[in-house]
Amino acid sequence: MATTVPVLLLLLLLLCPAVPEKTQPCNYTLTYLYIGQSMPSEDSPRFQATGFLNDKEFLNYNSKDRKAKPQGPWKDIEEMENWEEESQLQRAREAIFMDTLEDIMAFYNDSNGSHILQERLGCEVHNNISSGAFWKSAYDGKDFIEFNREIPTWVPLDPAAWNTKKKWEAEEVYVHRAKAYLEQECPDLLRGYLNYSRHILDQQGTHYFLIPCQPGPGGEGTYLSTMELSVLPQDRDAYSCLVEHSALAQPLSVAWDGRQEAGAGSTVGTHPQ
Numbered sequence: 672m673a674t675t676v677p678v679l680l681l682l683l684l685l686l687c688p689a690v691p692e693k694t695q696p697c698n699y700t701l702t703y704l705y706i707g708q709s710m711p712s713e714d715s716p717r718f719q720a721t722g723f724l725n726d727k728e729f730l731n732y733n734s735k736d737r738k739a740k741p742q743g744p745w746k747d748i749e750e751m752e753n754w755e756e757e758s759q760l761q762r763a764r765e766a767i768f769m770d771t772l773e774d775i776m777a778f779y780n781d782s783n784g785s786h787i788l789q790e791r792l793g794c795e796v797h798n799n800i801s802s803g804a805f806w807k808s809a810y811d812g813k814d815f816i817e818f819n820r821e822i823p824t825w826v827p828l829d830p831a832a833w834n835t836k837k838k839w840e841a842e843e844v845y846v847h848r849a850k851a852y853l854e855q856e857c858p859d860l861l862r863g864y865l866n867y868s869r870h871i872l873d874q875q876g877t878h879y880f881l882i883p884c885q886p887g888p889g890g891e892g893t894y895l896s897t898m899e900l901s902v903l904p905q906d907r908d909a910y911s912c913l914v915e916h917s918a919l920a921q922p923l924s925v926a927w928d929g930r931q932e933a934g935a936g937s938t939v940g941t942h943p944q
């Protein structure tokens with residue numbers, strides 16, 4: 672005799688759950704990634720900057736067009752940033768960055784080789800409070816220099832970085848500017864960006880609800896549970912559906928496929944004993 676059994680559908684949400692904005696518990700990050708190459712291949716730029724909000728690219732700049740441009744969904748919220756000012760800022764960073772690369776190459780007598788300098792800098796905001804920041808670079812894939820906010824100072828991680836440190840710290844203001852940038856300007860910028868971007872960053876968790884189990888259409892002893900969730904198409908690989916039920920020897924994990932996408936949600940049937 673068939674009886675209705677509760678089927679627990681546990682959706683593995685990798686990002687923020689749906690909660691009111693004011694108590695948003697999530698961590699948000701603003702990260703810039705810089706790459707400079709001494710001998711780029713013909714169609715790639717010598718210098719490229721990419722900005723990320725959490726793991727999503729929102730800004731791109733390169734030494735060919737020298738224009739900072741919004742990316743992805745941010746193309747529709749251009750008012751989030753003054754892109755002309757942003758372009759000027761990125762041009763200034765490009766100049767400092769490429770100077771540093773040249774200095775390192777000169778130190779190593781590498782002036783005619785192919786070399787790469789990479790840098791990551793950014794900050795994190797947790798419950799609207801600044802909760803972390805970092806600024807670190809690597810030369811040819813090896814740690815080069817890192818900013819320590821507590822002292823504050825630039826910490827060389829490579830012999831050539833002592834010269835870089837000396838050059839940057841010759842202007843003491845540069846150390847204080849770096850600290851102020853990481854601890855104040857960057858979090859403020861991130862908070863401002865969040866005013867325009869929360870709906871993009873939190874999208875995955877905002878519209879889900881469970882429909883109680885119903886006898887399914889699949890035949891005797893089959894039950895259907897439906898759950899609906901709005902997911903950006905490019906993010907669907909991040910989701911799977913996990914079913915835990917006494918009739919199953921072990922939890923069943925169901926990946927996303929075309930059927931769920933075409934229909935009104937994900938459906939999973941189980942056969943009670």
Ligand SMILES: *[C@@H]1O[C@H](CO)[C@@H](O)[C@H](O)[C@H]1NC(C)=O
Pocket residue numbers: 778779780
């Ligand atoms: C680079 O060349 C100079 C002069 O030729 C030399 O004094 C120096 O030691 C070299 N530097 C390295 C890192 O090999």
Ligand SMILES: *[C@@H]1O[C@H](CO)[C@@H](O)[C@H](O)[C@H]1NC(C)=O
Pocket residue numbers: 780781783784
């Ligand atoms: C590049 O540098 C190496 C040694 O550092 C030298 O032997 C070589 O001739 C240089 N090549 C050019 C094109 O300057």
Ligand SMILES: *[C@@H]1O[C@H](CO)[C@@H](O)[C@H](O)[C@H]1NC(C)=O
Pocket residue numbers: 693799862
């Ligand atoms: C978030 O923090 C900023 C700066 O500390 C403050 O101006 C703002 O009012 C805060 N927002 C909320 C929603 O608490």
Ligand SMILES: *[C@@H]1O[C@H](CO)[C@@H](O)[C@H](O)[C@H]1NC(C)=O
Pocket residue numbers: 697698797802803
């Ligand atoms: C968010 O950041 C805070 C401070 O860095 C950390 O304590 C907390 O574990 C983080 N939470 C998540 C969900 O990553």
Ligand SMILES: *[C@@H]1O[C@H](CO)[C@@H](O)[C@H](O)[C@H]1NC(C)=O
Pocket residue numbers: 859862863864866
């Ligand atoms: C973001 O919006 C909140 C509420 O509308 C406002 O209080 C805050 O000043 C804004 N923050 C920034 C940095 O624009």
